[in-house]
Amino acid sequence: MSASCEKSQTAEPIVKNDDTTAVYTEHWVYDLAADSGSTGHYVYFDLKTKSEVTDSNSLLWHLGFRSTNIILNSGASGPGEISGQVVVGNFKDITEAPTNGYVTDSENGFAIPNGSGEGWYNYSFENHTILPIPGRIVIVRLSDSVHYKMEIISFYEGSPESPDYQSDKPRFYTFRYQQI
Amino acid sequence: MKQTVLQFLFLVMLYPVLGQDSISSSLEEKLNEVVITAARKKQHVDDVSLPMMVLGEKQIQLSGLSHLNELLEEQSGMVISEGHGSGIQIQGFDPEYTMVLVDNEPIIGRVAGVLDLKRISLRNIERIEILKGASSCLFGSNAMAGVVNIITRKPELGMELGVFSKVRLPLLFENSLHFSKGFGRQGISFFYSRIDNAGFRLNSNQAFKTAPSHRENHSNLKWYSEWGKWSVSTTIRYAGLASPKQKIDNQNGVFESESETKDASLGIGVKYKLNKQLTLKANAYKSQYNSSDRLWTDETLPTENTFKQDYSKMEFVAQYDGIQHHQLILGIGVNTESVNTPRFQSAPSFNTLFAFVQDEWKISKSTNLSMGVRYDIHNTYGSQLSPKVSALRKLNRKWKIKASVGSGFKSPDLRQLYLNFSNPIVGYDVFGVKVLQDRLDELESQNQIQRIVHTVDETLEAERSMSLNASIIWQWHKSNSIDINGFYNHVNGMINSIAVAQKNNGQLVYSYENLSQFTTKGIALSSKNQLTENLKVNLGGQFLITADADQKKAVKNGEVFVRNSDNNETRAIVPLEYMGLFSRSKYNANASIQYLCKSIETNFFIRYNWRSAYALFDSNGNSIYDAFDERSGDFHQFNITLSKTIKSFVFQASVINVLNNTSVQFLPNNPGVQCAFSANYTYKQKPKKNQFLHP
Numbered sequence: 001m002s003a004s005c006e007k008s009q010t011a012e013p014i015v016k017n018d019d020t021t022a023v024y025t026e027h028w029v030y031d032l033a034a035d036s037g038s039t040g041h042y043v044y045f046d047l048k049t050k051s052e053v054t055d056s057n058s059l060l061w062h063l064g065f066r067s068t069n070i071i072l073n074s075g076a077s078g079p080g081e082i083s084g085q086v087v088v089g090n091f092k093d094i095t096e097a098p099t100n101g102y103v104t105d106s107e108n109g110f111a112i113p114n115g116s117g118e119g120w121y122n123y124s125f126e127n128h129t130i131l132p133i134p135g136r137i138v139i140v141r142l143s144d145s146v147h148y149k150m151e152i153i154s155f156y157e158g159s160p161e162s163p164d165y166q167s168d169k170p171r172f173y174t175f176r177y178q179q180i
Numbered sequence: 181m182k183q184t185v186l187q188f189l190f191l192v193m194l195y196p197v198l199g200q201d202s203i204s205s206s207l208e209e210k211l212n213e214v215v216i217t218a219a220r221k222k223q224h225v226d227d228v229s230l231p232m233m234v235l236g237e238k239q240i241q242l243s244g245l246s247h248l249n250e251l252l253e254e255q256s257g258m259v260i261s262e263g264h265g266s267g268i269q270i271q272g273f274d275p276e277y278t279m280v281l282v283d284n285e286p287i288i289g290r291v292a293g294v295l296d297l298k299r300i301s302l303r304n305i306e307r308i309e310i311l312k313g314a315s316s317c318l319f320g321s322n323a324m325a326g327v328v329n330i331i332t333r334k335p336e337l338g339m340e341l342g343v344f345s346k347v348r349l350p351l352l353f354e355n356s357l358h359f360s361k362g363f364g365r366q367g368i369s370f371f372y373s374r375i376d377n378a379g380f381r382l383n384s385n386q387a388f389k390t391a392p393s394h395r396e397n398h399s400n401l402k403w404y405s406e407w408g409k410w411s412v413s414t415t416i417r418y419a420g421l422a423s424p425k426q427k428i429d430n431q432n433g434v435f436e437s438e439s440e441t442k443d444a445s446l447g448i449g450v451k452y453k454l455n456k457q458l459t460l461k462a463n464a465y466k467s468q469y470n471s472s473d474r475l476w477t478d479e480t481l482p483t484e485n486t487f488k489q490d491y492s493k494m495e496f497v498a499q500y501d502g503i504q505h506h507q508l509i510l511g512i513g514v515n516t517e518s519v520n521t522p523r524f525q526s527a528p529s530f531n532t533l534f535a536f537v538q539d540e541w542k543i544s545k546s547t548n549l550s551m552g553v554r555y556d557i558h559n560t561y562g563s564q565l566s567p568k569v570s571a572l573r574k575l576n577r578k579w580k581i582k583a584s585v586g587s588g589f590k591s592p593d594l595r596q597l598y599l600n601f602s603n604p605i606v607g608y609d610v611f612g613v614k615v616l617q618d619r620l621d622e623l624e625s626q627n628q629i630q631r632i633v634h635t636v637d638e639t640l641e642a643e644r645s646m647s648l649n650a651s652i653i654w655q656w657h658k659s660n661s662i663d664i665n666g667f668y669n670h671v672n673g674m675i676n677s678i679a680v681a682q683k684n685n686g687q688l689v690y691s692y693e694n695l696s697q698f699t700t701k702g703i704a705l706s707s708k709n710q711l712t713e714n715l716k717v718n719l720g721g722q723f724l725i726t727a728d729a730d731q732k733k734a735v736k737n738g739e740v741f742v743r744n745s746d747n748n749e750t751r752a753i754v755p756l757e758y759m760g761l762f763s764r765s766k767y768n769a770n771a772s773i774q775y776l777c778k779s780i781e782t783n784f785f786i787r788y789n790w791r792s793a794y795a796l797f798d799s800n801g802n803s804i805y806d807a808f809d810e811r812s813g814d815f816h817q818f819n820i821t822l823s824k825t826i827k828s829f830v831f832q833a834s835v836i837n838v839l840n841n842t843s844v845q846f847l848p849n850n851p852g853v854q855c856a857f858s859a860n861y862t863y864k865q866k867p868k869k870n871q872f873l874h875p
Binding site: 115135176 | 802
């Protein structure tokens with residue numbers, strides 16, 4: 001149940017503010033198991049190497065996943081200083097990181113809000129499924145100059161088009177991300 | 181769709197040709213034509229200034245159906261919505277906004293606001309009156325979309341004994357007995373029916389039935405008596421439904437379960453006719469609903485859930501006809517409602533004091549004006565004032581127009597205040613606003629709360645609505661008419677569930693808040709046509725637009741997106757792609773043909789019903805109903821019933837759902853094609869003298 005991260009797609013060049021053309025790869029992560037066994041543990045993820053990290057008390061990881069929670073390595077969640085926010089738009093069209101609005105994880109809540117409709121997903125009472133909200137893009141700030149944009153595609157194993165709460169396995173993240 | 185419209189236009193054009201003078205009333209129902217729901221007093225249906233529909237006993241019996249949900253589905257502008265039972269959607273409102281009455285008194289025992297119409301048997305009904313539009317001015321809370329009033333059969337003079345038996349496949353046995361006797365100025369009637377339903381399975385691979393097997397009992401006892409200026413009528417009603425232990429599928433898995441519901445009521449009405457002008461009435465009504473179910477999630481003891489609801493009402497009504505051209509109705513009363521269930525932290529109870537007044541003013545021979553207002557004082561929600569004005573004008577012998585404007589309200593239900601529910605398997609909680617703080621404190625002390633995401637008020641306001649209706653009726657021949665009704669409803673302060681806290685297990689705690697406002701608007705059409713002596717064709721349809729104000733605004737502002745999984749592009753949806761409220765069909769239409777074949781003395785009753793596609797829930801994550809959500813597809817249903825009378829017997833053969841539509845998701849209570857045979861025997865003894873009985 002580990003992440004399978006073989007596939008990569010090369011994105012179009014992104015024109016940065018300083019008019020130098022930088023090409024960053026659009027990465028896809030498929031079925032990252034985010035505590036699929038409900039043990040209460042996070043899976044920690046390194047955006048730079050696109051790999052899982054086991055040591056939660058390190059600066060190696062940027063994002064942590066557990067069920068619908070997404071944490072950043074900062075504040076109450078980890079020793080780092082990663083901040084982030086959720087913005088609205090088309091993944092491809094977001095070519096510049098916002099200059100402000102970043103928050104770190106704290107005792108009062110996560111930088112990426114967890115509630116249904118508030119962060120990256122909607123929970124439906126009617127069909128009991130977690131669906132990523134189209135147009136919600138997570139911006140992760142690693143440092144003043146390094147930002148990533150991330151879009152969650154699915155919360156269910158195999159990214160079914162319309163998941164079924166009885167037959168599809170939840171807590172498997174499929175997402176794409178790219179440095180901006 | 182196009183074809184349906186063309187067929188309809190064709191028939192409309194044919195009317196004047198076919199509508200010859202030879203039309204007799206052989207197919208016509210000998211309807212009393214007197215209704216009571218629109219003004220809480222008897223009035224002729226032609227004088228009613230509100231959109232109204234009456235289904236008579238003959239039509240109900242000719243349909244060959246067993247339960248109310250099946251019958252209402254065949255009516256113009258009526259849609260059955262599935263979920264927590266089969267409820268009725270009128271003018272695009274959810275089932276919780278329609279009041280359902282039996283003999284003018286409310287049926288209790290709603291689940292999540294829905295009154296399951298499968299609980300109501302179609303036997304022993306004299307007529308069903310359906311009033312559309314907000315009617316809180318007479319009926320108080322919940323009568324926002326309309327009122328369905330089921331008038332059961334009354335004792336009649338003479339003696340009548342009826343026995344009815346029906347067998348249906350998928351297996352259902354229905355047996356009933358009816359007895360009525362009137363003597364002098366007394367009358368008594370008794371009805372008993374038992375239905376054994378084997379349930380059905382839509383997916384043969386599954387270990388459980390789509391609809392579980394169950395047994396129903398329905399009974400009704402009425403006694404009516406007159407002494408001089410006094411009359412008393414007493415009704416005792418009982419309905420019970422029991423499902424034996426069997427495998428069922430609830431949202432958490434397949435488990436063994438058994439369940440039972442009981443619904444009993446007693447109503448006593450005393451009438452005193454002081455003189456020609458003034459009649460005084462006192463009505464007392466008491467009703468109790470009990471439901472219990474046991475669920476075996478493992479081999480050990482079952483988890484048991486019980487629900488007990490009590491409702492009582494006492495009211496005094498005066499009817500005064502002493503002012504020329506005016507008929508006044510004045511009423512005051514009180515009702516009490518209480519619920520006892522482990523899902524509520526306490527056993528709450530509500531009291532409402534109410535007063536209403538209505539004037540039916542016959543301004544001229546051709547114009548009626550009806551004005552009414554009701555005031556409700558609720559022990560928890562303060563007071564509600566619900567006015568309504570409606571008018572009817574007969575332009576000439578053929579044309580008639582009606583218009584009404586009224587307000588409606590719906591008090592928060594006890595669940596929204598006192599629910600104390602924790603899902604044991606998934607781990608989320610739902611708390612009513614009155615118990616929320618206590619329960620949050622408790623969870624906090626157990627270190628279960630991660631954070632509070634939203635703070636809600638400890639009080640909820642009643643939802644309020646404004647309703648407009650306007651109709652044109654063209655009665656181009658005695659039994660041929662076209663009625664076009666436009667409607668508009670706006671609801672403020674709709675109560676929705678909202679996430680208030682997140683727990684450490686990642687799950688949410690929900691409560692309720694007056695969150696949103698919505699509108700429903702549309703056009704309903706119904707046309708009745710006696711084309712020849714032996715042929716009657718009825719047509720109906722509804723075009724409906726619904727919208728949630730906040731959702732509509734968000735779409736307009738470009739804040740709602742859809743994602744195309746083929747190219748991974750996301751874009752904002754445009755207003756045209758916003759579909760409104762879930763479970764609503766933009767179109768529905770129905771047609772029926774009644775043909776009396778004289779040579780074999782058989783009545784053919786063929787009905788067609790169409791409902792356009794709808795979505796039950798969001799399937800693409802933006803939480804609104806847009807053009808890209810998964811939808812049901814159109815449903816077309818044909819029902820055919822043959823009836824033949826031989827002396828005192830009526831034999832019937834029906835094929836219901838001829839096209840065998842099935843859908844576990846969208847039609848969970850429809851077993852597909854059904855074949856039924858029934859026989860009804862009636863023994864009648866005419867009264868000896870000309871006597872009068874006025875139940």
